[in-house]
Amino acid sequence: MDKLLIRGGRKLRGEVLISGAKNAALPELCAALLTDRPVMLHNVPRLKDVATMLKLVHNMGVRAERDDNGTVRIDARSLEVPEAPYELVKTMRASVLALGPLLARFGRAKVSLPGGCAIGSRPVDQHIKGLQAMGAEIVVEHGYMVAGIGGGRKRLHGARITTDMVTVTGTENFLMAAALAEGETVLENAAQEPEIADLAEMLIAMGAKIEGHGTSRIRIQGVERLDGCTHQVVADRIEAGTFLCAVAAAGGEVFLKHGRADHLDAVIEKLREAGAQVEAVDGGIRVQSQGRLKAQSFRTTEYPGFPTDMQAQFMALNAIAEGTSTVTETIFENRFMHVDEMLRLGAKIQTDGKVAVIEGVRQLSGATVMATDLRASASLVIAGLVADGETLVDRIYHLDRGYDRMEGKLRGIGADIERVAGPAEVQP
Numbered sequence: 001m002d003k004l005l006i007r008g009g010r011k012l013r014g015e016v017l018i019s020g021a022k023n024a025a026l027p028e029l030c031a032a033l034l035t036d037r038p039v040m041l042h043n044v045p046r047l048k049d050v051a052t053m054l055k056l057v058h059n060m061g062v063r064a065e066r067d068d069n070g071t072v073r074i075d076a077r078s079l080e081v082p083e084a085p086y087e088l089v090k091t092m093r094a095s096v097l098a099l100g101p102l103l104a105r106f107g108r109a110k111v112s113l114p115g116g117c118a119i120g121s122r123p124v125d126q127h128i129k130g131l132q133a134m135g136a137e138i139v140v141e142h143g144y145m146v147a148g149i150g151g152g153r154k155r156l157h158g159a160r161i162t163t164d165m166v167t168v169t170g171t172e173n174f175l176m177a178a179a180l181a182e183g184e185t186v187l188e189n190a191a192q193e194p195e196i197a198d199l200a201e202m203l204i205a206m207g208a209k210i211e212g213h214g215t216s217r218i219r220i221q222g223v224e225r226l227d228g229c230t231h232q233v234v235a236d237r238i239e240a241g242t243f244l245c246a247v248a249a250a251g252g253e254v255f256l257k258h259g260r261a262d263h264l265d266a267v268i269e270k271l272r273e274a275g276a277q278v279e280a281v282d283g284g285i286r287v288q289s290q291g292r293l294k295a296q297s298f299r300t301t302e303y304p305g306f307p308t309d310m311q312a313q314f315m316a317l318n319a320i321a322e323g324t325s326t327v328t329e330t331i332f333e334n335r336f337m338h339v340d341e342m343l344r345l346g347a348k349i350q351t352d353g354k355v356a357v358i359e360g361v362r363q364l365s366g367a368t369v370m371a372t373d374l375r376a377s378a379s380l381v382i383a384g385l386v387a388d389g390e391t392l393v394d395r396i397y398h399l400d401r402g403y404d405r406m407e408g409k410l411r412g413i414g415a416d417i418e419r420v421a422g423p424a425e426v427q428p
């Protein structure tokens with residue numbers, strides 16, 4: 001099993017290229033299932049989750065090829081089996097995004113319930129409720145959502161859908177299903193994440209009629225068929241935010257090429273308050289940091305608030321900053337798994353339910369730590385970059401799910417980090 005070996009204490013300098021967003025590329029690969037025409041997606045990141053999604057669509061009989069420049073060509077004309085089996089779905093939450101498109105185009109779908117994930121229980125009740133409002137009949141049996149369309153109809157119909165909470169993949173499933181449904185769908189309480197707007201832009205390029213994406217009310221007029229399209233996946237704001245935190249913590253000056261500052265307002269504001277200099281410049285984001293930063297308290301909320309996907313990385317920064325901070329996680333009930341590992345590095349953190357109190361220490365000390373989920377892995381890498389001596393981050397398959405060649409990018413800006421295979425040990 002691969003691990004990352006980091007020798008801390010290096011400043012970061014230079015330029016790093018921000019890849020396409022995982023959380024946009026995954027729904028967009030599913031959106032390609034809505035049409036029998038070819039779809040070209042550019043700027044698709046090289047990630048394990050993308051590979052899993054490509055396997056999932058291959059398994060349905062879809063032709064999908066990617067080239068070395070990050071372009072994926074998908075042709076779902078040959079889709080024969082509108083099913084997503086457990087073996088593939090269990091490793092990736094986003095496979096639930098196959099449900100809406102398959103149901104809308106074929107009138108039937110069988111998608112495994114996504115497996116439990118380390119960050120919380122993550123039910124899909126809202127997805128099911130919303131699609132039922134559009135005329136779907138869905139039963140859950142033997143671990144699968146088995147879906148069809150009721151009343152002898154061939155197409156889903158429009159509906160007004162108000163979810164109990166804001167759900168990102170729920171909104172995406174409804175958007176894709178509504179694009180091919182009969183009549184108008186109105187999504188109230190819709191998620192406003194930039195990845196939703198990016199998906200909507202792709203659907204519009206395919207001929208969908210959508211208004212209000214990027215706001216909490218989205219209106220969709222269903223059309224009978226969608227065409228192919230060419231679309232560029234939006235830059236990954238969470239990858240950019242992770243590098244911002246890494247530079248802020250380690251010190252130095254880095255240009256994040258293609259980073260979108262306008263998608264990271266809440267994170268950038270906190271970084272500035274902490275004392276880092278962050279500015280939006282032509283074609284990216286420039287970040288500069290020196291000296292010890294000031295700890296910042298924050299709560300995670302839906303976009304445009306502070307993203308839960310940046311909570312762990314910012315906590316690594318708080319762990320070595322001056323002062324005591326409070327971090328409140330409001331989205332997932334079990335997203336402090338990195339805390340115990342940070343304690344092994346010498347951090348002082350106490351948790352009580354959704355709240356973590358972090359007392360900044362001057363120096364972390366390298367140790368062997370274990371990644372428990374995607375962003376927890378990233379936070380441990382940041383902690384390793386600033387820790388004294390060597391840090392070995394184990395179980396980085398979590399990291400590979402959602403970061404495009406992270407250690408290569410970090411090495412490119414001066415970090416001392418390498419991937420080691422097998423049972424490597426930290427040198428005493």
Ligand SMILES: CC(=O)N[C@H]1[C@@H](OP(=O)(O)OP(=O)(O)OC[C@H]2O[C@@H](n3ccc(=O)[nH]c3=O)[C@H](O)[C@@H]2O)O[C@H](CO)[C@@H](O)[C@@H]1O
Pocket residue numbers: 023026093094120121122123124125126127128165166167168169170308309331332333
């Ligand atoms: C592939 C993808 O885009 N993943 C992102 C997406 O996950 P995902 O779309 O799974 O997260 P949601 O926005 O749906 O979850 C928000 C909250 O609603 C709850 N909920 C959601 C749906 C449902 O049917 N029932 C229910 O109770 C969840 O358990 C969670 O507490 O948004 C999360 C919140 O920004 C991010 O952390 C993930 O990176």
Ligand SMILES: C=C(OP(=O)(O)O)C(=O)O
Pocket residue numbers: 023092093094117119309374375402
């Ligand atoms: C939680 C995340 O992803 P997923 O929803 O794919 O598990 C994430 O990207 O931080």
